[in-house]
Structure formats: structure tokens, C-alpha cells
Amino acid sequence: MTEIVIAAYRRSPFHFAHKGALVKLRPDEMAAQVVRALLDDTGVDPATIEDVVVGCAFPEGEQGLNVAKLIAFLAKLPESVAGATVNRFCGSSMQSVHQAAGAIMMGAGEAFLCAGVESMSRVPMMGFNPLPHPGLAESFPQAYMGMGETAENVARRHQVTRADQEAFAAESHRRAAAAQAEGRLAGEIAPVTVGGATVDGDGCIRPDTTAEGLAGLKPAFRADGTVTAGTSSPLTDGAAALLVCTMDYARAHGLSPLAKVKSVAVAGCAPEVMGMGPVDASRKALARAGITAKELDLVELNEAFASQAIACIRELGLDGAKVNLDGGAIALGHPLGATGARIVGKAAALLQREGGRYALASQCIGGGQGIATVLEAV
């Protein structure tokens, strides 16, 4: 059987939308800089790349048209390289990896650039022209439910208290701040230039975050709710890229792969509790890998909201100490289209750094679904 590997991973620094260092950077340009950095790292001949598959949750405006092909042009890839933009909302760039893996399994290519991008500063969530189906909005309003409301629903149904959420969020910041301070994030970050200035560090992490401090925030989505801005991932600008290829290709090009793709899955769920999407998706992916959650050595579980991350950890029986070792999206940020590539790349890199055999990367997805990838050490 063909072995598929994550051969390289880089991402841009992540910064707050609307007020961070990347506000003025076009998303296509941002993604192109990261893709270029990844290629320069690996030294592979770009002409050997089959396709650039770019995940984006709101592919319009500056991240519209077929932004993947435009990113290929901007990154100075040869015209022979194809490009496809993929949308599975928050799971978009993990979907890029899955599509590449599927294509490789079909013999439809050897090497793929799987990237993701979102400028939440420059293209608003919901897009510029939200036009929901009026009939569906009436008969099945949860199809369009706001993400914050789903996080509140999860907190209620799964009895995740506000204190639990705040402790979780504070821990996410603590881990991310430690990783940043100890230089454990620098290796994955591809510095980007914005108007002549170089941005090389993350901007969302708040090292001084405490559970007590978070307790003072007002609910962000429901007057009587428990979810605050501090226990939600922030609106973020960022991009990430992976090189997904066959083991043979990696070896032939002198690359040392980070991890093998063992199995993948997606699964739908009730949209009003979309945050629980990782549960079924992860169970399916674990079953396909032939392992149980107990056998996982580490997990990258996207923290869209603390409430859903906690509920998923409990439901899947994960060991919190193995989840998001360098912090998660609450601290690092969640540029929708880019997060999937980040957590697959991070899980792969951690597997190499920390040792162990199996890693899981999984995310919840607005509208009611989850996506999961099981990685195995090389």
C-alpha cells in the first residue's frame, strides 16, 4: 500500500483580525508567502507538484475566484501546477490533506501542496453577501445558527461550567506562552512581510491570562450564557501549508517526513451542537486506523470554543495532558481556512518531537460536522 506522509509544515504567524499585524496583508499574498517558504525549506522542484489544494471558509473577495491557482502564481510555481480551492468551513485545509491523500491513493499524483488561509480582517465571517435560504432559515434555523450559540448549547447539554471553560482557556494560553517563550513555535512559523515589515511571531497569545481574569468577562453570545470572548477562539488572520506526498517521493527528494497519514474521516452531527463534530469523526478515523483513543500518544483538537473542546475530550475519553501540547486555538487563534493544515502539521511535528506512535488531529465544523485525521510515526 502506498504510504502517504506529511513531509513538511509551515504556517504564518497568527494575529488578531482587525487589530493585529496582518490586517493589511491580502490573504492570497499571505498564503503565497507561506507556500514559498515551505518550498524553499524542502528544496523540491516545484514542477514535481501535482496540485495546490487550498482550504478557505469564505472564498470570496481577496480570497475568492480560485484562490489556490492565484496563490500558485504568486508563489512563482510553474504554470504546470494546478490549483483547487476547497471549502469545508473550519475543516477546509484538513480536507485539502484528505483530498490529496485520496488522490495519491488513486495514483492521481505524488506530491501536493495542501494549504489553508483566512483573513478574517479582510473577508468577514458570513461573507460580504450572506443570503440564507429563507425557507430553510424558517423551517430549520439551526442550519444557520451562529457559532457562539452552538457553543452555549454544548456547554448546557454537556454541563461544561464557566469555571471549567476558563481553566481550560487559561491552560491553553499558559501552554502556548511557554511554547513561544521556549522557542518551540518558531520552527513552524514562516515569517511574512507586510508593507515592507517582517512579522515573525504570533500575536494572539496572552501570557498573563488567568482563570480569575477571564471570570470578569461578560458573556459574548447570550446574556445568560457562560461563553465569553476569553473562552472562544479569536477572529484571526493566518495561513498554513503542508507538503503531502508519498513516502517514495519524500525519500527521493531527501526529505525526512514528519508523520504518515494513517486514516481520515468526516461525520455529520446536529448543527446546533456542531462543536461535538469531532466525536463521531474521530471515532470513525480511529476505527479505520484500527486503534482506540487510549492508544493515542498525542492529540491536536481544535479549540473553537473551550466548551466544545472540553466536551469532546470527555466524550472521546482523551487524556487532557496529551491534547494541544503547545496550546490551542483559544490562545493561538483560529483563521478558519488555515486551522486544519495547522493542526495536522502540528500533530505530525509533535509526533516527531515528542516520540510516540499515533496522533489524532480533529476539528468541529460550523453547520454540523466534524473531521479527523490519524497520523502514525514514520
Added chain:
Amino acid sequence: MASGNGVNPPDAGGATTGAPLVEPELRAVGAPVPKASPPGGAIRKVAVIGAGVMGAGIAAHCANAGVPTVLLDIVPGGAARALAAMAKQDPAPFMHAGAARLVTPGDLATGLPLLADCDWIVEAIVERPDAKRALYAQLDAVRKPGSVVSSNTSTIPLAALLEGASDAFAADFCITHFFNPPRYMRLLELVTGPATRADAAAAVTAFCDRALGKTVIPCKDRPGFIANRIGGMWMQSAINQAQDLRLTIEEADAVMGRPLGIPKTGVFGLLDLVGIDLMPHVAASMKASLPADDAYVLGMRDNPLVARLIAEGRTGRKGGKGGFYTRAKSDTGESLKRAVDLWTGEDRPSETPQLESLSTRDIRALAQHPDRGGRYARAVLLDTLAYAAALVPEVADDIASVDAAMRLGYNWKWGPFELLDRIGPAWFVDALRAEGRAVPPVLETVGDGRFYRVEAGRLQAMGRDGTHRDLPRPEGVLLLADVKRAGQLLAKNGSAALWDIGDGVACLEFTSKMNSMDPDILSMIGKAVSMGKKGAFRALVIHNEGENFSVGANIGLALFAANIAAWGEVESMVEQGQKALRSMRHAPFPVVGAPSGMALGGGCEVLLHCDAVQAHAESYIGLVEVGVGLIPGWGGCMAMLRRWAEAPKLPRGPMPPVAKAFEMISTARVAKSAFEAKEMLLLRPTDGITMNRDRLLAEAKARALAMVEGYAPPEPKAIRLPGPSGKAALALAVQQQVLLGRATPHDVVVCDHLAATLSGGARDHTEETTEDELLRLERQSFMALLRTDGTLARVEHMLATGRPLRN
């Protein structure tokens, strides 16, 4: 007025705001009436030294005028802190966020080089002559030749400030005395010295008048100038007499406020507002600089109560501990007003004054009333008005300057001489004589006459020689009050009038209560359109000199009709409004709106239908209909959609204009200045802004005339709207506000109708929605909402309390 003899005093308060009343002989003093120079004249960059309340406020207002301004303070970081604090202040010193970026803060120790290219340097530091003189020496070393330096001192004579100064400095120096807050108070007292260059004073006058919108009143170099000299005397008398005549502070304020055309804070409320601790400072400074036999000085007395309040830190509203009035929480958590007893000094629950004299609506009747309220009014008026009358020519050569200073500096409706005209100068003189008081010369001179009169349609004021002369208006000032005196009336009904303002331009004036929009105004608009079509005039300006342009439609009429289920009548009134405003928009002549103050709801919709607007900077414009459970029904929704659809920077597609209009209308957001109104597209980018209210009508008229040549009315334009899908998107946004507890149940109902209207109803977004269709949707939604209990409850609540009901 009780007096039946003589001419009415000038309608100088309320409807007619103070004009720069500059007597010809004053020009010689060194403050010529500004000629039509470009706004700002020669002043293109300003510096303010001292970032206290006044200095920071002056700097902010210079920035409002679009002029780069340096703000320096002696305390390191003080200017930057003042700048940051102003961003949060309410009422806001800045007219819009962009203005704040024009202010460069700095420290005095290091920032002096920043002054090298400033045309005008305003000193607003501590009121100590030695400190000021030391600063002037520093300024003189760095300022550019010919730059003007002025002090914002309120107490120190110009001559004292210039001791030891070079001749060149003295030639460039004057006093510019602003009132607090500098953005909002329209008075600027200007004092020039014998050495002041005429062109320096002219440059500052032109800048303050045109760029800062101030009425510049030249004053003599006397302590307290005009306003604080008379105002200080008035406050002192009002306190002393209240104590002597044993009034409660509530009684004193009730008498000293509204009945005399003085803000309802009266005297004790005013002291709480400005700070009680200011009193001893002002008194000490006046005592030091005025002759010992000045009536102001003679009336000074130690006031143990005031001393105690200051010692206890109860200096007024600013300190949080209250002053003469305090607020305390009751057992049930209710906020209760308490008041100090002037005799015992103890706090007690506030009482509503019960004085028979308060039921009089005539100042002379009040002053003649035998109860303690009447005796109080009489005593304070005798003190204050006699003092003011005696100050001509000591503080100013003409009575009109004195009146304007008190109107604009203390927000009095009538100045001292206007008050005397209302009371009757002859009666007043008799009252003075009856008490054995001296009669000031101008009161002797006026005799049985009045200080002001209207002669051949022109307002005249009495000079010291007893002859009446026309009040000169500076070039570029056109007041509707003057037009009206001359009687150039074209048409009139119960709520509106149409005046000929010359050069073939007509002015449509609202005259209804609070200028609320009613059927009479609509029919006057219709009449103006038909008269204009027949060639009665070439252009139309819509303007009035009320406190507010218009507070909106008369919702009382709508409620009345709803209560008797006269739905057809209501709908036809809505339709009448739509038709009137549309006919105005498409009339074959240009229409220019010229608002000042609030232009809300229907008043805003009138502006949205004008071909251009020349707005006073202090215009507060907004579509506030949702506050009473309605939506704009006179084309306001349509106009905002059209404007956002034409906005060049908005993303394409059917939704962004709708979302923008929805956000603004659903939150009833009101622009806090004409600049903000531009940001909200309530004004177009090409619309004009006038800083000086007295120049508004003339500039609106000029704008209208400039449009006459080759004028073509706008064509009706269909627009592409998102239809039901867009409405669904807006409903999602409303739902999020509901969850956050920010939208009430009836907000949801109102928003549903607003969303349906703005998104174009049932029409698919591949089709265009015509103006007729949009107006029909507006009407439908308006009528549907008026039939809901929630909307009727809002209307009733607004009429009863003046506040929106959150149901």
C-alpha cells in the same frame, strides 16, 4: 409682556441665536469685522500650551476645524493623557474620530520646537502672571515672526501679561477668552491692547469666527471682561439674596432659571455644574483687580456654607460627592435628590417649590409679586441689571455686545438689556429710585423708550447717545430673523413659512412646536414646489433658527389617528409626506437643506431628499423611528439604500448596502456632528459644513445659487435588492442580538418589518426594485407597525416621558 407701550424687544433668545453684534466704533479698537477671507484666514497651524480642561478643549476644537494642532503641557505626558481622556468624554470635545489625529501632544520641556511653524499659539496655563510671562519669553524665542500669541486668561489684564515683553511680542499678542466647553460654547471674548497689530487681531477674529464658529465679541481690558463680570455679579447676588430672603435652593433655582430665560440649573445648580470651588478663586481675583467701591466687590461676603462644602470636598457634580444638590439611594435603591438648606446647612430631601410667583409668565409681574419668589427675582434683577447697565462703556461700548456675551457665554435667552426691555426700562428705573439706588447713565438715556427697536424692518440698538442705529451684520452673515423683520413673506401656514431671502432664493422655515413635521409643513413643501415651478424663485433653502432643525414627525398626530382607528388618514399622511418630499427632490430647481441642532426622523428625511445640504457642524442627524416602534416612512429607507448602493468603497453585491442601512436605522443611531453624519452617509461627501451658525444661511444660499445654472433634477432610479434571502440574513443578525439581551421582543417585530422593507420585500434579487415599489414597502411596514400594541405603547411612552420605551 405686561407692558403695552413700546416695541417688542428683539427676538434674540431661542429662535434667534446671537449674531456677532459689532458696533462700528469698536472696529477702531482693533477687531475689524472679518472680510470674506478663506476659512481660517492666515492661520493654518495652531499650538495650545496647557492641556487642562480649557487648553485641551481648545486644541480639540481647532482640530475639529481641520487644522493641525500642537498641544503641549508642562507635566510630562500630560498632553497625551488629556488627549486620551477626551476620546472618552461626553459631551465629546472632538466632532469625529479623525479630528483627534490632527492633535500632536507633547511636553513643554521638549516640544517647543514644534511651535516654529504655528501661526497661532494659545496659552492656557495656570492663572499666574509670572508663570505666563515666563512662558511668553520661551515662546518668543521659538515662534515664527508674525505668529499670533494669545492668552485664554479669564482674569488677568492684558497690560499685566505684557510687562517686560518685547515690542514685537506685544504687537502679536491679544487675549482670546473661550468658554467651557470650547467646542459647544459660542462666545469668544477678544481683548486687544494698544500695541496689538490690527491684522493680528483680524486673523484671530477671522479664524475664531469662520473656522471655530465662534461669535467674537471685542471687550475692553477689564477684569472678567463682559460675561464673567456680569455673570459673577449675578451669581453672587443670587446666592446672597436667596440667603437673605430665606429661599430654599430649589425655590431660588426655579425663580432664577426658566422664568428669566436662564438655563433651568438656575444659580445653585449652575454652581454644582461648574464647581463650587471656583467661586472663591473668582471672587479673590475680582476683588484684587476691581476698585473697592465696585458693586461686585461691595457685595462680597464670607459664606460659611460654601466654605464648608468645599472643605468637605462637595464641590459639585465633578467630584462625585455632589454640592448644593446631592443624590442618595433610598432603602429601595431608588435614587433620591437631596438639597442643602441655606440656613441650617443640613441636607434634606429635595422639595418641589410651591411659589405663587412661579405661575406668572411675565418678568415684570414676577418682579412685582409680593411673595418671596417675587421679592427674590426683583432683588437679583435690580442688582444684576443695574450693574450691567453701569458697565457700558466700561467693558464694552455697546449694549448689543453685552447682551450677546451673556446669551452665548451663559446661555441666557435674553441679555441684560433685552431683559430690561422686557421688564420696561422706565419701570426698572423707578424701582431703582424707590430703593435709593443710583441709576446708570444708559438707563437715564433710554428713558421711556427701549434699548432695541425695529425700524423699517431692521433691528436697531440704542447707542450711548440715545439714538438707535442698525445692528451691523458681518459680511457673510445672513439671519433669517433679519429677513423676517423685513417681512419678505411669500407664504405661510400654521407650521411653516416661505421667505424671500434675496437673489431669487426662497427659504422654507418650520415654525411648529419643536419644528416637528406635520401636514402643514408637508403642504408648505408642496406649495413651495409649485411656486418654484411657476418661477417664484430660482432655488430653495430649508432652514430655521430654532434650537433644532426638526425633532421629527409629530407622532402625537399619528397616535391620535391610531386611537380612533383612522388608518386611512394615517396612511394618506404617510403618502402625503412621500409625495411632498419626492416632488421636492424632483422639482426643477435646486433645494439645499441647512440644518443646525437635531434633525431626526422626518426632519432627517427632509434633508435626505435635498439636492445638497449645507450643515452646521453642530448638527445631530439620524433616523430614529425605531425608538417609537416605526420605520422611516417618507423615503428615508429608500434614500439610505440609494446612498449606500452608490458608496464606492462598499463590497459589491445586493447585501452590503442593505446591511449598512439596516445597522444604522435599526439602532436609531444619531450622528453626533455633521462630520459623523458624513461618515454615516446621512450627508453626502459633497455636502458642506459650516462651523459658524450665523453663517449657515448665507452659505446654504450661496450653495443653492451655485447649483442653479444648468440644474437638472435627479432621475428616479431602480435598485437591486436581495429580497427574502437578504431578509433572512438580517433576521439571523437580530436573533444574535436577542440572545445577548440587546433586542427586546418588540425590537424583533420592528426589525422584521425594517428588514422586509430594506431587502426589497418579495422581489428576487435578479430584478430591480423601483422607487415606487420601495415607497410602497415603507408605507406598508409603517402601517403594519402602527397597528401593533408594542408600537402604540412606544409612541405613548415617548409622548409622556420623552424617552424611548424598551418593550
